[in-house]
Amino acid sequence: MRYEIYKKIIENYIDAYNSFDTDRMLLHMHDDIKFENVSNGEINLTTNGIAELRNQAEQARRLFRKRKQTITEIKFNEDRVEVKIDYYGILAVDFSDxxxxxxxxxxxxxxxFKFKDNKVIELKDIS
Structure with missing residues (x-):
């Protein structure tokens, strides 16, 4: 039962992400959410709290003309869920030369995704 709830929350988050819907992305986030983005083994972004995550999500949505995360695998472990993702995006702005x-x-x-009280308390994106 708990895993079904977690799975629905994650699927809603990813669908909202793909649709650039920040409000729906944050719907099941804990007020004290910690977000980390890890690229090539290094943390390149950290936010603490829902206000910082909202600000980051609003900024990030301007960077892409289109974006889509597709779930390829889900592993449940107590209050922690690891989701394997295929990511596709089309840049809206120049990132570099x-x-x-x-x-x-x-x-x-x-x-x-780490859960507390059926809300996401920690989210770490790794690429």
Whole structure:
């Protein structure tokens, strides 16, 4: 039962992410949510609390013309859920000399959701 709830929360979050719907992304986030983004083994972004996460999500949505996370696997372990993700995005802005608006990004990664009181208290994106 608990895992069904967690799975629905995660699927809602990813659907909202894909739809650029920040309010729905944050619907099941704990007020004290900690978010980390890890790229190539290094933490390159951390937010603490729902206000910081909202601000980051609003900024990030402007970077992409289109984006889609697809769940490829889910592993449940108590209050922690690891989700394997295929990521596809089209840049809306130039990121660097090599990555320009209109370029496609395709990645494989994972997201780790930790729950408290049926809300996400920690979220870590790893690519």
């Amino acid at each position: 090599e990555m320009k608006a209109g370029d496609v990004i395709e990645l494989k990664g994972s997201s780790i």
